[in-house]
Amino acid sequence: MQLSVIILNYNVRYFLEICVLSVQTALSNIDSEIIVVDNNSQDDSCEMIKQRFPNVTLIQNNDNIGFPKGNNIGVARAKGEYICILNPDTVVAEDTFLKILAFAKEQKDLGIIGCKLIDGAGNFLPESKRGVPTPWVAFTKIIGLHKIFPKSRLFCKYYAGHLEENQTGKVDILVGAFMVMKRDLYLEVGGFDEECFMYSDDIDLSYVVSKTGRANYYFHETTVIHYKGESTIKDGTYMKRFQEAMNFFYKKHFSSDDLQSLFFTFFMKIGIIFFSFIKKFQGQAKFKRKPICFELYSSCPEMAKKLTATLQNKVAYHDLKTEKEVISYLNKCAVGAEVVLDNEFISFKECIAVLELAVNRGFTFKIRPKNANFLIGSNNSNEIGEVIKIE
Structure with a gap:
């Protein structure tokens, strides 16, 4: 088997659904498996997996045993030559794993591969690539010097400032939301350290791998959405x-x-x-702005009627049978609109591309996953994501 994708879940049932759906689609031409490890979720995450994704291997823990141990359990069950550690609040493109595996096979000194991550509004997430957090580097991060002096090599080491976001290259540290590596290497270094505190397990694994003489790589040629949510609020x-x-x-x-x-x-x-x-x-967190209007991109006029009833607001319908290029028609949308992308007719790769191309243009975004009765998205990386159930 070529690839095992391990997804550790805890009480994010709807994010898990769109994540597994995107992964399943991306693995359609790869000898692979999906392993979901659930840390005793109290929502219906496990029931959803059993019903919608019966071919997924589901491991149900009786307690919330944490990120390192949960992933180690998943990897222990994996059969793939490569493994991908993936957060449940992510969405991958249809060609993400094909590109990553092709790149992996070209490297003779392969450690871990990470990729370009964006939030639910299309903003690049700088933690996609990082440096070793020595005391000085950690200090520059916590005090925010990397933001004040974004071009300074002295102050930008925490986020691997030697690489641009659209530049593939070697980095010291990668984020645990998306990590691809050989399973044998993961087992060789002992996997995630189960004694780690929150926020350091991925840093530790990246550093341990680099100490073996392998190189960790930031790969920019595929983009993954990482919704993140409230766990990243800087309080x-x-x-x-x-x-x-x-x-x-x-x-x-x-x-x-x-x-x-x-x-x-x-x-x-x-x-x-x-x-x-x-x-x-x-001051306090910014007031959460409500969309001034809704723009649905689909090929199902009935979906527009359902969303109008659900949102109690007019929904402008754009038929993808005639409007092929979503991004070009966004120029006609009002700033402040909520753009709804129907995955029934728009691929995940296209959804991700729309978010990237329309970043900072005043839109918010929701995706309706294929064969699902909800919309999902997040307006920025410091807010918990939003799920809207369709009536």
């Missing part, structure tokens, strides 16, 4: 967990004496104090 809890994660990583790989540990702790404390000070002047 005090996030900053505390970030400090714990960096502390764990630093002590495991770099700390050799108490002085270095004090140095690291000092940098992190200063960064968190500065972050908290800035947050006081940023």
Whole structure:
């Protein structure tokens, strides 16, 4: 078997559905398997998988055992030469795995491959490629110096500033939302460290792999949506967990004496104090803007009627039988519109392309997955995603 895709799920039933649907489509011409590991979700995630995706291997844990252990369990069941660790709040393109595997086979020193990630509004996610979070690098991230000096090599190491977002190349660290590597290598290094804190497990695995002499690669020629959601909201809890994660990583790989540990702790404390000070002047979260209108791209006029009833708002219908190029017709849409892309008639790759091309043009987006009765999307990477059930 060529590829095993492992998806660890916890209470994100609708995101899991569109994720597995996109993965299943992308694997149609690959000898592969999908393994969903569920960490005791209390929604109907498992029932949905059993009913809609009966060929998916489902592992149901009795407790929420965390990200590292859950993925390790999935990999232990995998049979593929390659594995993909994939978040359930992602959407892949139909050719994502074909491109990734072709690239993988060309590399003689292959470690882990990551890809270009965007949020639900089409914005590039800088964590797609990262550097080793030494105390200084972690400090520049937590204090935001990489944003103030985006072109500086000194301050942009956390997000691997030596590479542009549309440039493939070697990086130190990749994000756990999408990781492809050989299964034998994963097992050789012991997989995810089950002692890791949140936010450091993928950093640790990337670094451990690089220490074996293999190279990790950021691959920009395929794009994956990562909705992310509320777990990324930058509040005090996030900053505390970030400090714990960096502390764990630093002590495991770099700390050799108490002085270095004090140095690291000092940098992190200063960064968190500065972050908290800035947050006081940023005010509350921005008011969530409601769409001024809805634009449906489909080939099903009945769907327009259903959405009008569901949304209690007029829905402009664009028939894809006559309007082939979605992006060109967005020029006619009002700024502030919510664009609904019907996956029954628009591929996931096309949906992703629309998000990328229309980024920062004032639109929000929802996707209606094929054969599903809901819309799903997220307006930015700091908000929990939204699910709208179609009546």
